Amino acid sequence: DAKTTQPPSMDCAEGRAANLPCNHSTISGNEYVYWYRQIHSQGPQYIIHGLKNNETNEMASLIITEDRKSSTLILPHATLRDTAVYYCIVRVADSGYALNFGKGTSLLVTP
């Protein structure tokens, strides 16, 4: 699985968009980008995933650059409940079964 790089921490004002970057410059053509988050003392929560195209669901949007070497998770209107550690994971579908969560980005949403 390709290695990912995320900033260790970010702040965002409540109600504003939170844009969380992820660098995956060694990604290969059959690797997907997954985003999860973990709120303190809870299990990781799946947010969104994509291969090439931008994706949107009820939680967030995923923007993948044309060369696929980086992506951005967008929370359009951050709330205090979005404070969590966000993980960007790159892996091949059916490549084995472990998710490598890395260190992620600790997002703090402030009032």
Next chain:
Amino acid sequence: SQTIHQWPATLVQPVGSPLSLECTVEGTSNPNLYWYRQAAGRGLQLLFYSVGIGQISSEVPQNLSASRPQDRQFILSSKKLLLSDSGFYLCAWSPGQGAQPQHFGDGTRLSIL
């Protein structure tokens, strides 16, 4: 919709005692099932995964074992707990094939005294 249940939420056990953590999934059939452990301040480590009843693969040698007696039931066990078994244990499921994500339960926080 699919749901995953783990229990208990917290557990305090003495060293040398046995362990049994249970995980069940509803709303799907023949899922892949996983047990992860998260030590304090560290990332998730995959312990076991299962692609079907009675089929268990272990990722790391350890004091723990797993069983899948039914399609949607996954059990994590130990005969004698060690202090190093403390941690946050998470069960997850995913559809059998493809790029679909894993979905996690709420976890069990295990403290060994």
